[in-house]
Structure formats: structure tokens, C-alpha cells
Amino acid sequence: MPVGTQATVKGLSQRDLWDDLHARIILGNTYHLFLRPGHELIGRLGGLHRFMSWPGAILTDSGGYQVFSLSGLRKIADEGVTFQSHLDGDTHKFTPASTVDVQLAFGSDIMMVLDECPAYPVSHEYARVSMHRTVRWAEEAFGHYRQRIQNAPTRNALFPIVQGSMFPELRRECAERLFELDADGYAIGGLSVGEPRPLSLEMVEASEPFLPRERPRYAMGVGMPHELAEYVARGVDMMDCVLPSRNARNGWLFTSEGRVVIKHARYREDAAPLDPGCGCYTCRNYSRAYLRHLFQAGEILFASLATRHNLQRYLDIMGEIRQSILGGRFPLYLNSIRNSAAQDRGAAV
Ligand SMILES: [Zn+2]
Numbered sequence: 001m002p003v004g005t006q007a008t009v010k011g012l013s014q015r016d017l018w019d020d021l022h023a024r025i026i027l028g029n030t031y032h033l034f035l036r037p038g039h040e041l042i043g044r045l046g047g048l049h050r051f052m053s054w055p056g057a058i059l060t061d062s063g064g065y066q067v068f069s070l071s072g073l074r075k076i077a078d079e080g081v082t083f084q085s086h087l088d089g090d091t092h093k094f095t096p097a098s099t100v101d102v103q104l105a106f107g108s109d110i111m112m113v114l115d116e117c118p119a120y121p122v123s124h125e126y127a128r129v130s131m132h133r134t135v136r137w138a139e140e141a142f143g144h145y146r147q148r149i150q151n152a153p154t155r156n157a158l159f160p161i162v163q164g165s166m167f168p169e170l171r172r173e174c175a176e177r178l179f180e181l182d183a184d185g186y187a188i189g190g191l192s193v194g195e196p197r198p199l200s201l202e203m204v205e206a207s208e209p210f211l212p213r214e215r216p217r218y219a220m221g222v223g224m225p226h227e228l229a230e231y232v233a234r235g236v237d238m239m240d241c242v243l244p245s246r247n248a249r250n251g252w253l254f255t256s257e258g259r260v261v262i263k264h265a266r267y268r269e270d271a272a273p274l275d276p277g278c279g280c281y282t283c284r285n286y287s288r289a290y291l292r293h294l295f296q297a298g299e300i301l302f303a304s305l306a307t308r309h310n311l312q313r314y315l316d317i318m319g320e321i322r323q324s325i326l327g328g329r330f331p332l333y334l335n336s337i338r339n340s341a342a343q344d345r346g347a348a349v
Pocket residue numbers: 274275278279280281282283284308309310312
């Protein structure tokens with residue numbers, strides 16, 4: 001899922017996403033949209049799909065992760081989290097029920113429960129208390145959600161989030177407790193918070209066997225291109241990551257031949273396309289030299305062309321994974337990814 005934090009994937013139009021990249025689901029951030037322009041305004045204007053004119057599906061997070069990572073003062077209590085807006089310092093409160101209401105006002109196709117995403121590292125004791133709070137919040141959110149959809153039936157799904165920091169037994173306990181909620185899908189959160197990469201995969205391994213097999217599993221906030229198949233190998237169906245879009249804007253491009261840091265002098269007179277193996281608009285039309293020029297000149301077109309390519313690369317990888325599964329070749333595919341990742345680890349094109 002491309003990340004569209006403020007109801008936009010930075011640098012791209014919805015037509016680019018839908019017609020060119022064939023993205024069918026994007027992610028929006030509840031924290032940002034709640035603060036500005038506000039869920040009530042978005043609700044009055046017909047919901048997030050109409051507001052941003054997006055024909056596809058939308059997943060929104062609960063806002064919890066951003067509260068913990070962006071807001072200044074915050075206070076976690078049993079009933080929810082009180083925080084100060086990073087925009088104007090105003091005080092707000094998220095509760096398990098209020099974040100369901102906010103996301104229902106958005107009309108999100110997939111909503112997330114409020115959770116606590118602990119920093120890394122934390123003590124086992126803190127992780128345990130925090131995980132139990134996340135489970136309690138998920139139960140409260142589901143109680144409220146089921147009441148709301150009973151009164152006004154919708155098809156908006158609500159996913160609970162497995163937490164437990166980097167402790168496998170806490171992950172397992174959390175997954176087992178959340179299983180009982182009989183949700184439409186399950187998320188594995190608390191990843192990419194600064195832990196060594198192998199630990200993220202280990203935490204997915206610790207959670208996944210205890211989640212229902214026939215429901216989608218969503219690993220939140222992962223990963224690098226060569227890691228996507230690793231998550232899929234561990235039973236993950238959905239992922240989101242700011243890396244392709246954020247790195248694009250910083251001139252860091254993912255190609256089928258490895259990464260390209262476009263500012264490097266070696267691309268100054270390079271007439272080749274960014275990625276000869278890519279069919280995106282950027283690669284079909286422009287040279288590395290032109291892209292490097294745009295980047296060096298600080299032109300906004302660079303962000304747009306680079307984001308388009310990086311997202312295409314991620315979506316192409318997911319397409320390859322899907323095809324290899326359908327063709328019964330996924331183990332072979334995974335091996336080839338592992339071999340090439342080992343080969344060009346640390347090496348730029
Ligand atoms: Zn491309």
C-alpha cells in the first residue's frame with residue numbers, strides 16, 4: 001500500500017496512482033487527518049474517498065503510532081491517550097471508541113484499532129503491561145464498532161494489532177487474545193521502530209501461527225524491497241511503507257538492479273533510463289542524467305518522477321510475488337531474491 005499520509009501520496013495525482021501505477025489501495029494517517037482538516041469536515045464532504053477523489057480502497061491507521069512518534073506531550077492512561085498536536089499545541093484525546101468514530105467518519109474500508117506502539121528497546125515488564133493495554137483497547141474498540149455497525153450497517157473492516165515489542169511469548173499471547181475477536185483481518189504492529197531487521201521478521205514469525213489462516217495479515221510499516229518476499233514467506237498478505245515515496249524524494253531510488261543514489265556524479269552524463277527493466281512513465285521517458293539534473297536543481301518534477309518509479313518498483317515486486325505463488329514457484333522466487341540480496345548487499349549500481 002502506497003502511503004498517502006495527508007490524503008495524498010506526495011507528488012502524485014490520484015490519476016497517476018490509479019491509471020498508471022494500478023494501485024488499488026492506499027493508506028491514510030488518522031492522526032494527521034484528524035488534526036487537519038478534521039474528520040467532521042471530511043465526513044460532511046462525503047468521506048475520504050470523495051474528498052480526495054480516490055476510486056480505490058483506503059486503509060487508515062488508528063493514529064496511535066503518530067501520537068507516539070510525533071506529538072510532544074502525551075499521557076497514556078487506561079482509557080486512552082491524551083496528546084498535544086504537533087501543529088498548534090492543542091490538547092486532544094484518542095480513545096479506542098473515538099478512533100473508530102473518526103475512521104467511520106472518513107469511511108475507511110479498513111480501520112485500525114487504537115494500540116500502543118512501544119519504542120525500542122523496552123523492558124519486558126513495560127512491554128507486557130503495554131501489550132495487555134493494547135488487547136483491552138482492541139476489545140473496547142470492537143465492542144464500540146459492533147454497536148455502531150449494528151445501527152448503521154457498513155462494510156468497513158476493523159483490524160486489531162498484535163503488539164508485544166520484541167518478546168516472542170508476548171507476541172504469541174497477544175495474537176491468541178486478539179484471535180478471539182474474530183476480526184476480518186489482523187495487523188502486526190510495533191515493527192520498524194529501530195530494532196535490527198532480523199528481529200522484525202522474528203516477531204512476525206512469533207505472531208503469525210496464532211492468527212486465523214483465512215484472514216488477511218498486515219505487517220505495518222515494512223520493508224525494504226528485498227524484504228517483501230520474506231514477509232510474504234511468513235504469511236503476510238499486506239504491507240505499507242513510506243520508504244519508496246520518502247526515499248524517492250531524497251534521491252534514493254530502488255531499481256531491479258539495486259539502488260541508485262541519483263546525486264552521484266557517475267550519473268551526470270548517463271543517458272540510460274533509471275531502470276532498464278521498468279516500464280513506468282519515468283523510465284520510459286527520461287535519462288538518469290535528466291533525473292540527476294532535476295534533483296540537483298531542486299525541481300519539484302523530480303519528486304513526482306522519482307516517487308512514480310519507486311512505487312512502481314514496489315508494486316512490481318508484489319506482482320512478481322503474486323504470480324510466483326499462483327504459478328507454484330514462490331520458493332524458487334524467494335531463493336533468487338535471497339541470493340541477489342546477498343550479492344548486492346551494500347553495493348550500489
Ligand atoms: Zn521506473
